[in-house]
Structure formats: structure tokens, C-alpha cells
Amino acid sequence: MSSRKSWVDFRLKERKVGDLPSGGDPLWALVYPQGYEVGMANLGVHSVYRALRERGVAAERFFKSPFPDISVENDRPISDFRLLTASVVYEPDMTSLLSMLKKWRIPATWIEREEKDSPILGVGGGISYINPLGLSKYADFIALGDGEEIFDHLVDAVRDFFRHHGNRRRLWETLAENASFFVPPIHLEQLVKGRPLSRKKSICLDLSAAAGKSTWITPRSVFPDSFLVETQRGCYRKCPFCTIPACFGPPRTRPKDLVLKDIDAAKEYGALRLGIIAPESGDYPWISDVIATVRQQDISVSFASLRLDSLTPEMLEVLSQSGQRTLTVAPETGDDELRKKCGKPFTQELIIEKLKLAREKGITKTKMYFMLGLPNETVEHILETARFISLVRRETGLKTVASFSIFVPKPQTPWQDNEFSSLETIETKTRLLRKNLLKTGTSGVELRFPSYREADEEYNLAWCLADSDLVFTRKKKARHDTILVKRQLELLGFQRNIPDRGEGV
Ligand code: SF4
Structure with a gap:
């Protein structure tokens, strides 16, 4: 990597697929709050850039690393941009985005940015489908759902904003005309007062x-x-x-x-x-x-x-x-009955059969994902998982990585009302697993255990209320009110039951 602060080495290695217009207007920062390598593996980043460039927008990418302050396209400083939109895919991206804003000395909240006439911040991506409430204190607007059917409205509204000398209220109001934009400066007060907003995710069918x-x-x-x-x-x-x-x-x-x-x-x-x-x-x-x-x-x-x-x-x-040479699979648990409840009605026998087949075809290692803290998980389930991991290793001969995560109940899912495990519970289960794996045999097995702190943060961010702070400290805990979050999501317009054809999802 060049020691000079420039994306030039990265640009030289990029091969563009098809011709896209260069130049254009307005100047638009596309922010991905993770590193370049991660962002470039995200098809959403590719698609948003393509959609904006096809509409003649001068979109330029910013990644959290290695050079967060300048754009990939032109090494242009972030301070040149009056409009930023960020892809927030997973919960930790929310806090990562805030840390980028801080580094750029851009006020985090839309209220402060209005006061200081700082850039506009829009957000879209995975979080907008699950729970966008946590971003409502920060984003000027949140695009809900798939981008394909709302890009035209967004680009028109942004061009109108620049034509009208950066009139933010005009931008907010224009965006809010489309039901797939949640515009906190317009909608937040109504939502907090319990009034329905009838927003709707855009789903490209x-x-x-x-x-x-x-x-x-x-x-x-x-x-x-x-x-x-x-x-x-x-x-x-x-x-x-x-x-x-x-x-x-x-x-x-x-x-x-x-x-x-x-x-x-x-x-x-x-x-x-x-x-x-x-x-x-x-x-x-x-x-x-x-x-x-x-x-x-x-x-x-x-x-x-x-x-x-x-x-x-x-x-x-x-x-x-x-x-x-590695096959990654997700049995979730070693216990057949509990796995069935997880929506995966396949047995240990079938898993081993498929892994043996994989070995015959030249695969030498399996990486298996399991969850700890599943609803109604018992000691016996944990012991069965330990036995199953050893069995896979013995029966298939594959090198085995058993990677554990902690079950985090997510809004709108059928398991949203289940508990998130305490640290004590997870530590007890982890100890039990280790002890029993030692008994059943761990040669050729690598165990990877999760960080409770990260899972806890994911849980807190997943269940954010409208207008909440995203920075939690030991002193300042997240406010857990899942009933109110569910109510606010309903008011926003998200329905619990998913119909067959994308309406009202
Ligand atoms: S529902 Fe989710 S976990 Fe289950 S198969 Fe589909 S993508 Fe995978």
C-alpha cells in the first residue's frame, strides 16, 4: 500500500463492469461504515453506486478504512460534500457510522446539523427493514427497503434541494411524500406521540x-x-x-x-x-x-x-x-428436536451424510455455526451439541471448526418475544460445552466462542426506540422496552404478518 494518503492503489486494481457515466451532479458521498474490503463484498454498495451513476449523480465512495476522510474515486475530502447517504447493514454499523461522523466533525443528530447548516445524512440498508427507529435521532431521512423503486424520487428530491439553495425543510417534505421514506424531522414527533405514519418498505418484486x-x-x-x-x-x-x-x-x-x-x-x-x-x-x-x-x-x-x-x-x-476446501454449514444446535424448532428439520444423520459426501468430493474441513441461548435450550441440548461436534469429527474425518454465536431475538421475527440470555447463562453454557467436548474428544476440533459484549450491543441496537441515543455505556444502559418498540414499528407502518406478495411488509 502506498504510504501517501490516497486510494490510488485501490483504484488501479478495480475493474469496472460496463460503462457508467462519470462526472455529473450533485456531488454525493456514499458512506459504508466498515472497511473497503468488507464494503466491496456487499452487493448493495455496488448497486446503489450503479443506480446513482446511471442517473447522472456524481457519487463517490467513503469507507471506514483505510482512508475514511477522502473518497475512493477522487481522493476528494468529505468536507466537499453537502449530502451523505450511508448503508447501514448490521447493528454495529450504526455506531460505526456515528464514529465516522465524529471523526469528520459532522454533528451526529439532524437537529444539530440543521442548526449548524451541516451536511444532510440519509440512511438505507439492512437495518431499515428490521428496525430503523434507532437512527431516527440521527438521520435526516431513512429509505425503507429496496432501493430500485425509490431512487428516482430520491434523486429528484436531492436535485431540488440543491436548486433551492440547500433548503432542508423542502427536502424533508419532498422525501416524505413517498411512503418508503421515514423522515424523522417530519415524522418523529408524531411517532413519539403515538400517531400512525403509514410508512411502507419498498420491496422490488x-x-x-x-x-x-x-x-x-x-x-x-x-x-x-x-x-x-x-x-x-x-x-x-x-x-x-x-x-x-x-x-x-x-x-x-x-x-x-x-x-x-x-x-x-x-x-x-x-x-x-x-x-x-x-x-x-x-x-x-x-x-x-x-x-x-x-x-x-x-x-x-x-x-x-x-x-x-x-x-x-x-x-x-x-x-x-x-x-x-472448507464447507460452511449452520446446524444451529446439535439436538435434532431443537434444530427442527429453529426451522431446520434435518437430522444429525443427514448432516453427517452430507458432510461425508463433501469429503468424497474433496472438502477437507467444515465450519459449523451454532447458537447459544436458543429459546427453551436446556443442559441436555448443550450436551447433545458437544456430542454432535465430536461425532462429526469422528464420522466424517473433516477438520472441524465449531463457531458459536449468541441468539439475539430480532424485532418482527417469530422469536422476537424470546429472552436474550444473561452473561451468567452464556458463561455457564460455554463452560459446560468446553468440559463435555474435552470428554467426548476435541482432537481436530477448533472451538470459537462469541463475545458477550458484542452480542449485548447487537441486542441493544436491534431494540432501539425512536429518538434514542445509540451510545451505551456501563452507566448509561439501553432502555429496554420491547413492547414499545413493537408498537412504534407498527405505528411506522411495519406489519408483523408477512403477506405472500410484498404488500404492507
Ligand atoms: S430463513 Fe434465514 S436462516 Fe432460514 S434458510 Fe432462509 S435465510 Fe437461512
Whole structure:
């Protein structure tokens, strides 16, 4: 990396997919509150940039590292920008965004920014589908849901804002005309007083309208040299802990011809690998055509997620031929009954059968994700998980990584009313696991345990009320009122029950 503070080395390594207009107006900072490598593996970042550039906007990217103060495109300082929009995908991104604002000396709240005539801050991304209330003290506006159908309104409103000498109230009011914008300066007071807002997530039901592919290919990505191709949004499965079926709209697929055309073109764009992006790759109805095209193209492939019960020998073969030696799976627990309650009705037997098959196809290691603190989890469930991990190692011969996270109940999910475990409970369960794994055998098994502090922060941020502070300290604890959060989400316009076709989700 160059010692000079510049993105030049990164720019030189980026290969653009297709032509996009350069220049344009207005100048618009796209902020991703994580590092460049993580952001470049996020298809949402690619899609938002593409959508804005196609509309003639001078969008420039900012990442938290390595050079947060200047744009990737032109090394332009953040102080040149009057408009910032940030992708907030996971809960920790919320506080990360605040720390970027602090570093930039931009006031965090929309009230302070109005007083000081500081830049406008808009937010979109994953959090907007689950619980956008926590950002209501900070963002001038929050785009709810998918971007495809609201970009035009957003760009028109922003251009109008600049034409009218940065009249913020005018921008807020124009944005609020579209039901898929939650505009705290206009809406917050009503929400806190308990008045319904009838906001509505924008859900793009026709994915042929989505870009569905990378804008750049770069070696400096969590998915290096990969061309990302989207196949599906939403999920057919109904895992009760998961936000995808509960918050992100109904399952919808990108047309087969578009997906296959993109795969065909990946090498021309200079990709060494394909990354198939879907909440559950194996559920794509044309997955066998995808695999056949990958083979024809003789290109490596990885799947963003794979569910054990939809894993086929063809998928394992193509992964192995791609040089992949680790298979990542998520049994959630070792206990078959509890796993079934998690929405994963497959047995230990099936898991071991699939992992043995994976080994035959050339996979040498499995990484298994488990959760601790699941609803109604007992000591016996924990002991069964310990036994199961040893069994996998013994029966399959695969090197085994057992990675644990802590169950965090999320708003709008069927398990939203379950408890978040105390530190004491998690420590007891962790000790029990370690002790029993030692008994059942840990040779060739690597155990990874979660940080309680991080899970606790995730829980606090996931259940933020409207107008709350996002900075919690030991003295200043988060205010837990999940009943009120649910009520406020209803007032916002988010419904609990997801209809079959994206209305009112
Ligand atoms: S299969 Fe995966 S994405 Fe789908 S609901 Fe279950 S956990 Fe969520």
C-alpha cells in the first residue's frame, strides 16, 4: 500500500463492469461504515453506486478504512460534500457510522446539523427493514427497503434541494411524500406521540429491474477477484430467528436468463471467481442451470450461503473444483428436536451424510455455526451439541471448526418475544460445552466462542426506540422496552404478518 494518503492503489486494481457515466451532479458521498474490503463484498454498495451513476449523480465512495476522510474515486475530502447517504447493514454499523461522523466533525443528530447548516445524512440498508427507529435521532431521512423503486424520487428530491439553495425543510417534505421514506424531522414527533405514519418498505418484486451484479471486480475484497451475481431475495424457509423471511419481503427470484447471461460474461469482465448472492443459494429454482453454466465457463464459484438439506452432489463438486476446501454449514444446535424448532428439520444423520459426501468430493474441513441461548435450550441440548461436534469429527474425518454465536431475538421475527440470555447463562453454557467436548474428544476440533459484549450491543441496537441515543455505556444502559418498540414499528407502518406478495411488509 502506498504510504501517501490516497486510494490510488485501490483504484488501479478495480475493474469496472460496463460503462457508467462519470462526472455529473450533485456531488454525493456514499458512506459504508466498515472497511473497503468488507464494503466491496456487499452487493448493495455496488448497486446503489450503479443506480446513482446511471442517473447522472456524481457519487463517490467513503469507507471506514483505510482512508475514511477522502473518497475512493477522487481522493476528494468529505468536507466537499453537502449530502451523505450511508448503508447501514448490521447493528454495529450504526455506531460505526456515528464514529465516522465524529471523526469528520459532522454533528451526529439532524437537529444539530440543521442548526449548524451541516451536511444532510440519509440512511438505507439492512437495518431499515428490521428496525430503523434507532437512527431516527440521527438521520435526516431513512429509505425503507429496496432501493430500485425509490431512487428516482430520491434523486429528484436531492436535485431540488440543491436548486433551492440547500433548503432542508423542502427536502424533508419532498422525501416524505413517498411512503418508503421515514423522515424523522417530519415524522418523529408524531411517532413519539403515538400517531400512525403509514410508512411502507419498498420491496422490488420484479428482480429483472435490479442491477443484480457487481459494479467492480477487485482483489481487495473479502471475495477477491469475484463477480457477484444475485439470484434471489427473500427466503422460502421460515426459520423463526431469521430476519430474512420476516423483514425482507417475500421470496423472489432474478430471471434465469439474466443470471446465466451474467455468469457467461464474468470472465470477460476479468473475474477469477463468481459469488452467487442469495439468502439461501440452493433454493434458486434454476440452481442446476447455474452450476452447468459455471462448469461451461470453467470459473470458480462460491455460494454466499448453503443450507444442508438443499446441498446436492453437483454443488459440492463444483465447489471442490473451484478449489474450495472448507464447507460452511449452520446446524444451529446439535439436538435434532431443537434444530427442527429453529426451522431446520434435518437430522444429525443427514448432516453427517452430507458432510461425508463433501469429503468424497474433496472438502477437507467444515465450519459449523451454532447458537447459544436458543429459546427453551436446556443442559441436555448443550450436551447433545458437544456430542454432535465430536461425532462429526469422528464420522466424517473433516477438520472441524465449531463457531458459536449468541441468539439475539430480532424485532418482527417469530422469536422476537424470546429472552436474550444473561452473561451468567452464556458463561455457564460455554463452560459446560468446553468440559463435555474435552470428554467426548476435541482432537481436530477448533472451538470459537462469541463475545458477550458484542452480542449485548447487537441486542441493544436491534431494540432501539425512536429518538434514542445509540451510545451505551456501563452507566448509561439501553432502555429496554420491547413492547414499545413493537408498537412504534407498527405505528411506522411495519406489519408483523408477512403477506405472500410484498404488500404492507
Ligand atoms: S434458510 Fe437461512 S435465510 Fe432462509 S430463513 Fe432460514 S436462516 Fe434465514
